[in-house]
Amino acid sequence: MTTSLSPEDRLRAAGQRITSQRLLLLRLLDASDGHLDAESLFHAAQQEMPEINLSTIYRNLEVLTRAGLVAQRYFARDHSREYFELATTAEHYHFTCTQCGKIIEFETPLIAQVRSDLKRQHNVNIRHACICFEGLCPDCIPQSQP
Amino acid sequence: MTTSLSPEDRLRAAGQRITSQRLLLLRLLDASDGHLDAESLFHAAQQEMPEINLSTIYRNLEVLTRAGLVAQRYFARDHSREYFELATTAEHYHFTCTQCGKIIEFETPLIAQVRSDLKRQHNVNIRHACICFEGLCPDCIPQSQP
DNA sequence: TCCTTTTTGCGAATGATTTGCAAATATCGG
DNA sequence: CCGATATTTGCAAATCATTCGCAAAAAGGA
Numbered sequence: 001m002t003t004s005l006s007p008e009d010r011l012r013a014a015g016q017r018i019t020s021q022r023l024l025l026l027r028l029l030d031a032s033d034g035h036l037d038a039e040s041l042f043h044a045a046q047q048e049m050p051e052i053n054l055s056t057i058y059r060n061l062e063v064l065t066r067a068g069l070v071a072q073r074y075f076a077r078d079h080s081r082e083y084f085e086l087a088t089t090a091e092h093y094h095f096t097c098t099q100c101g102k103i104i105e106f107e108t109p110l111i112a113q114v115r116s117d118l119k120r121q122h123n124v125n126i127r128h129a130c131i132c133f134e135g136l137c138p139d140c141i142p143q144s145q146p
Numbered sequence: 147m148t149t150s151l152s153p154e155d156r157l158r159a160a161g162q163r164i165t166s167q168r169l170l171l172l173r174l175l176d177a178s179d180g181h182l183d184a185e186s187l188f189h190a191a192q193q194e195m196p197e198i199n200l201s202t203i204y205r206n207l208e209v210l211t212r213a214g215l216v217a218q219r220y221f222a223r224d225h226s227r228e229y230f231e232l233a234t235t236a237e238h239y240h241f242t243c244t245q246c247g248k249i250i251e252f253e254t255p256l257i258a259q260v261r262s263d264l265k266r267q268h269n270v271n272i273r274h275a276c277i278c279f280e281g282l283c284p285d286c287i288p289q290s291q292p
Numbered sequence: 293t294c295c296t297t298t299t300t301g302c303g304a305a306t307g308a309t310t311t312g313c314a315a316a317t318a319t320c321g322g
Numbered sequence: 323c324c325g326a327t328a329t330t331t332g333c334a335a336a337t338c339a340t341t342c343g344c345a346a347a348a349a350g351g352a
Contacts, residue, residue: 056299059300199331
């Protein structure tokens with residue numbers, strides 16, 4: 001596990017230069033629930049670093065993602081916007097409520113099983129999976145009785 | 147099953163107007179492997195209907211999707227482009243080869259199980275799942291021995 | 293510290309998808 | 323079959339998240 005490394009050391013271990021912008025991004029992602037898009041990260045970052053630029057956010061999200069420190073996700077059906085979370089958390093999947101926008105994280109061994117089934121049946125080498133669910137959360141499901 | 151209905155009847159049943167553009171789109175999707183984006187459909191459509199406009203393609207893909215006749219998909223990691231297929235086929239998922247672009251379709255009961263598990267554990271009502279895998283297909287996996 | 297490479301801020305570009313609008317077309321009641 | 327009404331189409335321009343080019347600034351190694 002590399003989870004205990006400091007942001008600096010994680011960058012170093014990944015062979016990436018340590019910049020204040022990258023450390024800030026990692027800190028913001030760590031402090032949040034991890035479901036932030038570039039724009040939100042930009043606004044949050046500006047609080048501490050007013051001169052930071054949106055392109056810097058985008059560029060570093062890509063760097064951090066390729067370095068394996070950050071994971072890029074899509075939520076719900078609209079994939080026109082990318083979201084990011086730290087890659088340090090355990091493998092999990094996301095359900096998004098289309099009504100209230102709440103994101104419910106869950107784990108399941110079934111996706112891993114889909115992967116191995118796919119690998120066995122079709123002899124493919126899976127490198128990446130994009131998986132997300134949407135629907136209504138308990139709070140937004142219309143109840144028959146009060 | 148509504149699979150046996152003609153395109154006209156499927157549009158009618160869905161309460162949508164029957165236009166030559168919509169019929170053409172349904173025909174093109176039916177004739178293809180179903181993994182086409184708006185631009186490809188546009189080019190194909192122009193063969194038969196030179197005056198058709200790209201916005202018409204986009205608008206009708208949305209109409210047909212909301213009417214349940216067409217399903218919108220994402221393939222591989224790049225979700226900047228949407229693809230479409232007829233919604234008449236059985237529930238299935240896609241694996242995309244990042245090398246040659248080939249798409250392998252597969253079925254699995256495990257996703258349905260994820261749905262019911264999720265419903266049971268978190269009491270959520272899944273309306274839609276977006277699932278896609280990418281990697282190397284058998285033809286593109288480097289072999290150790292010839 | 294000096295040099296080389298990488299990163300940053302800035303502004304402009306990209307590219308898929310959307311939208312406003314007036315003309316054309318589909319549906320429906322008679 | 324015909325005309326009124328609602329919808330759809332073609333066209334051109336707009337959106338909007340993301341990317342890119344470039345010169346100045348910062349990082350890492352000798």
